[in-house]
Amino acid sequence: MHSAAAKNISSQGGPVSAAMSEVKVLIAAGGTGGHVYPAIAIADALRETYDDTDILFVGTKDHMEWETVPKAGYNITSIWISGFHRRLTVKNLIFPVKLVTSLVQSLRILNRFKPDVVISCGGYAAGPIGWVATQKGIPLVVQEQNSYPGVTNRILGKNAEYIFTAFKEADHYFPIEKTKLAGNPTRKSLTAIDQQQAYKNFGFSQNKKTLLVLGGSGGAKSINEAMLHNIEKLHDEMGLQIIWQCGKRYYDQLRSDIRPQAYDQLLLKDFIHDMPAAYEVADIVVSRAGALSCAELALTGNASILVPSPNVAGDHQTKNAQSMVQEGAAKMAPDNELKDMLPSLIGKVIHDKNKLKQMNNAAKSLARPEAAKTIANKVFELAKQHNP
Missing domain, CATH: 3.40.50.2000 (Glycogen Phosphorylase B;)
Known part of the structure; x- marks a missing residue:
């Protein structure tokens, strides 16, 4: 564990306490680059803001996050879940089994990793992880990329501590008192x-x-x-x-x-x-x-x-x-x-x-280059409250 004081962060979240110990953050995102790359940008901002941050991603093995996240330098674990098709398909018949299995897997991951904060960036994996986290009293942050939020984030938003949107049109789908227009996190390397x-x-x-x-x-x-x-x-x-x-x-x-x-x-x-x-x-x-x-x-x-x-x-x-x-x-x-x-x-x-x-x-x-840092600040604020 690093002994150095945390780096100073911007006024949106205030400075991190110098006495703050290791912060554990679980990030659930997957399916497409639209979910995965903003999640990686947030993870990068977390590490840049405070050295002693332990980050774990949760996704699925058959989507792009399984290769992309490790290439970005982060650990990832998986749960067994997929989308629900609106028409009758064979995949829909096993969806209830996948859902129950993913909830049990989510509970095990949360009990083992013990995160201070969970971040949902949308996608299949975010649903079970985010829901179980709120049932366990772990603070949840939602990051919604689109003007019309996905089903997962709309459901999770009801119990989230903060919801960060990229388009003002998305604010209508979430509790207004929890919602902040921050923009979409993007990779500095671009x-x-x-x-x-x-x-x-x-x-x-x-x-x-x-x-x-x-x-x-x-x-x-x-x-x-x-x-x-x-x-x-x-x-x-x-x-x-x-x-x-x-x-x-x-x-x-x-x-x-x-x-x-x-x-x-x-x-x-x-x-x-x-x-x-x-x-x-x-x-x-x-x-x-x-x-x-x-x-x-x-x-x-x-x-x-x-x-x-x-x-x-x-x-x-x-x-x-x-x-x-x-x-x-x-x-x-x-x-x-x-x-x-x-x-x-x-x-x-x-x-x-x-x-x-x-x-x-x-x-x-139209760029909001500080989006990832804005979210990182609030994550650390929640972490201090959850693990003072």
Whole structure:
């Protein structure tokens, strides 16, 4: 255990007591990058704020957190749980068994780790862990990424000590006296990259315009179809350097369809691990409008064309995109019209230096780089109360 006094933190949570002992924080998040990456950003902020912090993640073995969290330098354990399908499926028949099992596993994890605070960032694993934590009297903090909160966080919010939202629209779904608009936690590493090195990482020229295409961690069918339909126009006619993240499920088929080796300025990727460099070289980004994507585009100051997914609860991606468009940071394209609109939308912006600069500045004005630290401050405040 470190003997050094805790580092001073901002006025939102006040300074941590110098006599404060080890703080144990359990973070439940999983399923998608939209849940996992904000959770990692919070964990980073906790460690930066106070050296003597013991952090454990809880997730599921068959989702991205099982690989992503250890790569970020944190321990993770699992519970057996999955989503409940709205139609009758075989998976639904064993859901009650999974739920009971996950509650028992959650109790064991909490009894063994003995956290001072539990943080829910949403996803399947957060439900059982968060519910059992509140039954045991362990303080719970909820971090909600979207304008329309997920079912898990809506349920947990009723018994949470604090709820941190990223969009003011989400406040309507939680007890107002517990809710604070903080923004989405983002990774500091996204902006810690040298521009010249970033271009070198991708083998691109700084004298050419670069298009970055993102469909989320799993890829996006409509974005991939639009790119496939327009690849010659974008690459050959417009002369763009292109980084295209298509998702694992689409990668093999797209490699076969387009033969990337025929395009010397195209990098087709199933997943981009070096996102700081990708954002740095991008002049414009085509992306889904998930909460994490919008937060990262704001932090990095990237101009974007947002394509809201039509398959999300409460149509929250459209609301996310509209907030970016209203501020002048992005253009928006309907999912079913992207194939026809894509070249025109990109062409109107990417070679207009003044327009790009306006969009860059507008995006940066929406950034909340202190979101993770704000949440970390309150977590430590709760920890002091729970374990004085």
